[in-house]
Amino acid sequence: MGEDYTTFEKSGVTQEEILKCSFSNWCDLFKDHLFPYRVINPLPPTFIDYLLSDGIKLATKQTRLEQTSDNEYSDWDEDETDNSDPPHLKFIHLHDQISKYVEKLGGKVIPKLNWSSPKDASWLLPGNTIKSIEANDIYLLLKSSDHIVDDLLYPFSEVEDPKDVKVAYELVLKKWEDINPALEFRVFVKDGNILGISQRDLNYYDFLKDLEPELNARISKFVYNEVIPNLKVEKFILDVYIPRPFDKVYIIDINPFSRKSESLLFTWNELLTRNPKDDNEYEFRLINETNLAAFAKKQYSESQVPIDVVGAANDTEALINLAREWEKLQTKDGSISP
Ligand SMILES: Nc1ncnc2c1ncn2[C@@H]1O[C@H](COP(=O)(O)OP(=O)(O)O)[C@@H](O)[C@H]1O
Ligand SMILES: [Mg+2]
Structure with a gap:
């Protein structure tokens, strides 16, 4: 039975739910189900300012004198008046801590703030990944991501009547794991019930059927026995990972029950009009040969080209600036190669 039109259902997400989904507010509850991580909290205001400032200036290992040696780009630095020092000098303690944690976590991490990772900026790193091996990778990703800007400036934009709360911002570094995206699933939970489970990576994997x-039984048991009773949040979106041999469920993330989160193989209207009567009244949706084409496009809606690039394409000066930042980045130490 198809309806000709639907009304726009609001998610009804509350400020309290969003705050409870901040990484540090739930990670301790599920330590046994998380890959190794470190949280740096609170972040110094100088670092937040740096993340929100225009342009991308990275930490340098060389001195200014060497940087401005005779090359065709030497005037760039001279143009800059207030920015001559490498930015990390303003948060040197944090910088050292990041470097230390990256090393402790095996040399490869993915960065996040309270809610989001900068996965929309993955195109900036070689290999189109957010796998970071040093502090500069992390700065570049965080500074270039619209998801991060949203965390910093508009975390409660979907809340009806937000109070003026000050968010304690945190940097989460998660140890990089070689995750098989086929085995990542998203679980929508409301009022103690699973509303639906969706494959997270919208490619077709024939072995999943x-x-x-087995996957459904594992996830359902985990959500009803462990997550719902311990988390105590009315509604949320849980991202899980179940690697072979499927005997353990890992939590990748717990997200606010907000339209900002991808509904994947469901529609938000579908989820919001659902009213399950018992624990098992939900669908487990996978990509199959039939729906593959319909969802192929959706896959990329989360990681559109950042607005900077769109803007730069219409603005010569912005394009030149972007090219300069890129060039600096390629040399890694921030110096300009001749
Ligand atoms: N520890 C990790 N190692 C490698 N990849 C990861 C790790 N954690 C998450 N990922 C990958 O990054 C994607 C996004 O991670 P997630 O923490 O859910 O960020 P976001 O909340 O921004 O979506 C996941 O779908 C997963 O494929
Ligand atoms: Mg998330």
Whole structure:
């Protein structure tokens, strides 16, 4: 039975729910189900200012004198008046801590703030990944991501009547794991019930069909026995990962039940009009041969080209600036190669 039109259902997400989904507010509850991580909290205001400032200036290992040696780009630095020092001098303690934690976590991490990772900026790093091996990778990703800007400036934009709360911002560094995206699933939970489970990576994997009953049973048990009773949040979106041999469920993330989160193989209207009567009244949706084409496009809606690039394409000066930042980045130490 198809309806000709639907009304726009609001998610009803509350400020309290959003705050409870901040990484540090739930990570301790599920330590046994998380890959190794470190949280740096609170972040110094100088670092937040740096993240929100225009342009991308990275930490340098060389002195200014060497940087401005005779090359065709030497006038760039001279043009800059207030920015001559490498930015990390303003948050040197944090910088050292990041470097230390990256090393402790095995030399490869993915960065996040309270809610989001900068995955929309992955195109900036070689290999189109947010896998970071040093502080500069992390700065570049965080500074270039619209998701990060949203965390910093508009975390409660979907809340009806937000109070003026000050968010304690945190940097989460998660140890890089070689995750098989086929085995990542998103679980929508409201009022103690699962509303639906969706494959997270919207590619077709033919082996998933046979695994579905086992995966479903594992996830359902974990959500009803462990997550719902311990988390105590009315509604939320849980991202899980179940690697072979499927005997353990890992939590990748717990997200606010907000339209900002991708509904994947469901529609938000579908989720919001659902009213399950018992624990098992939900669908476990996978990409199959039939719906593959319909969802192929959606896959990329989360990681559109950042607005900077769109802007730069219409603005010569912005384009030149972007090219300069890029050039600096390629040399890694921030110096300009001849
Ligand atoms: N520890 C990790 N190692 C490698 N990849 C990861 C790790 N954690 C998450 N990912 C990958 O990054 C994606 C986004 O991570 P997630 O923490 O959910 O960020 P976001 O909340 O911004 O979506 C996940 O779908 C997963 O594929
Ligand atoms: Mg998330």
